[in-house]
Amino acid sequence: MSAKNSRHxxxxxxxxxxxxxxxxxxxxxxxxxxxGAAVLPYTWAVDGADLARAARELARDVxxxxxxxxxxxxxxxxxxxxxxxxxxxxxxxxxxxxIEAPVGSAWxxxxxLPALAPRQRAMAADALDALRLHxxxxxxxFRLLPAAFTLSDLQQVYELLLGRRLHKASFRRALQAxxxxxxxxxxxxxxxxxxxxxxxYAPRKRRGGGARSVRFDLLGx
Amino acid sequence: MSAKNSRHxxxxxxxxxxxxxxxxxxxxxxxxxxxGAAVLPYTWAVDGADLARAARELARDVxxxxxxxxxxxxxxxxxxxxxxxxxxxxxxxxxxxxIEAPVGSAWxxxxxLPALAPRQRAMAADALDALRLHxxxxxxxFRLLPAAFTLSDLQQVYELLLGRRLHKASFRRALQAxxxxxxxxxxxxxxxxxxxxxxxYAPRKRRGGGARSVRFDLLGx
DNA sequence: GCCAATAAGTAACATGCCGCGACTAATGTC
DNA sequence: GACATTAGTCGCGGCATGTTACTTATTGGC
Numbered sequence: 426m427s428a429k430n431s432r433h434x435x436x437x438x439x440x441x442x443x444x445x446x447x448x449x450x451x452x453x454x455x456x457x458x459x460x461g462a463a464v465l466p467y468t469w470a471v472d473g474a475d476l477a478r479a480a481r482e483l484a485r486d487v488x489x490x491x492x493x494x495x496x497x498x499x500x501x502x503x504x505x506x507x508x509x510x511x512x513x514x515x516x517x518x519x520x521x522x523x524i525e526a527p528v529g530s531a532w533x534x535x536x537x538l539p540a541l542a543p544r545q546r547a548m549a550a551d552a553l554d555a556l557r558l559h560x561x562x563x564x565x566x567f568r569l570l571p572a573a574f575t576l577s578d579l580q581q582v583y584e585l586l587l588g589r590r591l592h593k594a595s596f597r598r599a600l601q602a603x604x605x606x607x608x609x610x611x612x613x614x615x616x617x618x619x620x621x622x623x624x625x626y627a628p629r630k631r632r633g634g635g636a637r638s639v640r641f642d643l644l645g646x
Numbered sequence: 647m648s649a650k651n652s653r654h655x656x657x658x659x660x661x662x663x664x665x666x667x668x669x670x671x672x673x674x675x676x677x678x679x680x681x682g683a684a685v686l687p688y689t690w691a692v693d694g695a696d697l698a699r700a701a702r703e704l705a706r707d708v709x710x711x712x713x714x715x716x717x718x719x720x721x722x723x724x725x726x727x728x729x730x731x732x733x734x735x736x737x738x739x740x741x742x743x744x745i746e747a748p749v750g751s752a753w754x755x756x757x758x759l760p761a762l763a764p765r766q767r768a769m770a771a772d773a774l775d776a777l778r779l780h781x782x783x784x785x786x787x788f789r790l791l792p793a794a795f796t797l798s799d800l801q802q803v804y805e806l807l808l809g810r811r812l813h814k815a816s817f818r819r820a821l822q823a824x825x826x827x828x829x830x831x832x833x834x835x836x837x838x839x840x841x842x843x844x845x846x847y848a849p850r851k852r853r854g855g856g857a858r859s860v861r862f863d864l865l866g867x
Numbered sequence: 868g869c870c871a872a873t874a875a876g877t878a879a880c881a882t883g884c885c886g887c888g889a890c891t892a893a894t895g896t897c
Numbered sequence: 898g899a900c901a902t903t904a905g906t907c908g909c910g911g912c913a914t915g916t917t918a919c920t921t922a923t924t925g926g927c
Binding site for chain 2: 501559564605639640643
Binding site for chain 1: 913914915916917921922923924925
């Protein structure tokens with residue numbers, strides 16, 4: 426254990442699983458430590474400092490841009506952290522696809538991650554489930570996109586998060602009914618095919634808001 | 647700061663928000679500390695020990711029964727913990743209604759909690775949201791009930807969690823379609839009215855399992 | 868120019884789920 | 898035996914979703 430680690434004996438790390446949708450796959454930002462080992466970005470928790478704020482600052486430091494959305498995961502003391510820290514608090518964040526990885530780090534597909542310390546490997550493996558858990562009540566999918574996006578882009582992100590193909594007409598009908606997006610007067614030319622209109626995330630009030638019903642459909646797996 | 651607290655300087659607590667459905671309200675188990683102050687049960691995190699396991703053991707210790715379901719909340723360093731601990735990891739657990747509070751503790755309605763330390767007050771306030779977050783993908787409602795329950799009991803728990811009245815016929819139709827319960831040959835007499843059949847939670851395989859679709863309905867609030 | 872290929876966007880029908888009211892069934896009370 | 902009370906079911910109408918087919922707009926090849 427290094428001198429740095431012993432200074433922090435008994436303390437906790439804040440670990441960041443930064444996610445981005447790239448080429449139809451979910452990617453995670455992995456940095457290279459001094460020795461060349463692959464690690465997720467982390468920082469030490471400071472007594473009295475807000476953990477979520479620290480995670481946001483870490484995202485800005487490592488990425489040069491703020492995370493568009495962030496959620497805390499389950500703190501864990503299991504398995505080995507790169508630092509040997511006893512306790513780690515994971516934060517899962519998302520950014521748009523235009524954010525490039527700074528030098529010393531790279532986006533890796535969540536299907537083919539490099540060798541991480543076991544605790545960080547578990548955090549990365551749980552990231553998609555964390556996004557799925559919150560995507561119905563938080564604009565996770567929209568935060569994985571730039572401010573202006575096409576409806577096909579949005580559908581692809583939902584397909585990525587759900588792990589399932591969706592039907593275009595149904596998707597757009599449901600989206601329309603939810604009053605979540607407004608069209609802009611910009612159109613994107615993709616090369617071939619008809620240009621696509623760009624939309625913005627702009628949720629509006631809706632009657633019957635929050636009156637959700639029972640959902641048994643996910644219970645029996 | 648006491649000697650005990652300074653021994654644990656920089657360490658983390660595991661805090662337990664034990665929930666139970668009583669008389670149509672969600673209740674939380676609150677214990678009385680030596681000085682008479684109201685506190686949620688907590689323990690100190692031990693290096694190398696699994697946090698979830700520690701939370702389960704804490705539940706058994708304080709309640710004399712295992713928590714029927716348990717989930718981790720977001721670790722927090724904000725506000726004041728009764729011990730002055732820098733970091734706390736909340737766990738939200740549920741038990742059935744037959745579990746009585748041991749001496750030195752009591753069930754309090756989440757609407758009328760006694761004065762807790764600010765950090766624990768926040769944990770208790772977040773408990774219902776945590777249950778709501780997981781009730782669609784985990785059998786939270788069923789774990790708030792005894793092993794054998796009536797469908798009216800189950801509906802009341804769902805109404806409690808959703809904060810909304812449900813229609814009997816719709817509720818039962820959806821439940822039937824989900825293959826989640828099986829009838830027993832026991833019936834419960836409530837005093838007046840027709841006796842109710844008792845059911846058990848016994849989820850069975852279902853075709854098209856896990857093929858969930860988009861849900862925009864909770865997004866715009 | 869004209870046509871095929873490609874992708875965006877729309878229309879219309881079918882199916883299924885859900886809210887709702889009305890009904891039946893079984894028990895205790897007066 | 899009438900009534901209140903609670904459990905449980907039936908069926909209709911409306912709304913949401915799945916699906917297929919169609920229209921529109923662009924690029925590229927001949």
